[in-house]
Amino acid sequence: MTTTDVPDAETSRKLVEAALADMYTAWMDRDWERFNTHLDPEVTAWESHLPEMIRGLDELARYRAERGEPPAMRSLAADVSEVAVWGETAVARYLLVGEPVEPSTPRRVARVTEVFRWNGSDWVIVRRHAEAR
Template sequence: MSNRTGGPVSNGAIDSATDAGADATAIAAGIDDMYDAFLAADRARFDRHLHAEVTTWETHLPGTAADPLGAGRLPGRRDTSGARPGLDRLAAEDKRIDVWGDTGVARYVLVAEPTGGPAQHSRVTDVLRRVGGDWLIVHHHSELLTGHG
């Protein structure tokens, strides 16, 4: 992980770069676990990384940031786009994470490799808050990159 200047993380309002580094490491591990949970079809584990009022902007989803993700995750409304493709790999790459107190921002490229198909790359920004000691995503923005890969 690095910030724009090549350092481990921006420490913003954090007094200790060590604390900021540990927080950035925890955020990165949470993002990796979230996508591992997705591959394992473990919705409960996946959802543990999301704030109850998380909002999302994604290329394939309708709505605006004012629409909580939870509204689309209710039984009967989740995955309305149809069956998900089988994925051989789903990974966050080139993570850049900054931490300011109880707020963090993670930027990365999400690589989805469907079984038998070309990899898709999305540019992702997650905004996180520390809640009860856990880093939870409060806003997720993902844009499918075309002509990449």
Template sequence: MTTAVDRVDAEARRIAAGVHDMYDAFLARDQERFDSHLSRSATMWESHFDHLYTMRELDEFRDRREDAGERPVLETMRAEILAIDVWGDTALVRYLLITAEAGQEAETTRVTEVLRLEGGRWLIVHHHAQLRDRPEGPTPVRGSAG
């Protein structure tokens, strides 16, 4: 018999797998696969954005970055998932994103994402990422799947 807790744990594992696949797609320069994890109505806050971005603005930012040859070439990009909570067709995931360009020190970004179950897939409807200027200390983990 499947319980509500089993369902939440299974959904948390699906969400974690989606987060990892999204960053694998970034490293593979597969923008279509990366974007398949984002709702077209998604909004984004990033440390380097000057305001809340829509998907249209994100696409414009990417085009400018590509045209200028400024897309980072990363050697490392991994999500260390700290917590995932699921409430029906809404979920919240929190993780550390560790990135490093070749020969550079790793940077840590704190990420919080809100997801909605749309058409049977968990899609990010809001992404918030803040670059950390110092390493994270030990973090208690709860409700996570990684």
């Protein structure tokens, strides 16, 4: 496989799931540089807790700077329901489940849809929609 060849559908599904797992591990580690490697530079994110849609990594960096550190979680992981692959495009649908450090704090759950694009070497997120559940 050259760097431009899109992996077969089964391999692509596994790569997308691995990317999600690594992205949320990076979130837990507060490693935003590694987290961002899973995002297209022009990613858009529309989430129920955001006042506006985020467009691109520059807007994401500004949002992070303004919001401060996110709440501490004991765990944060994608419970993947489905990854569909069509050529250089993939869609992942999953529940994002965050277990808080404080037992009295409610568990955080969001329904997430991510659109991925093959960039020649990795599957990266180009569109994100998340809705608190």
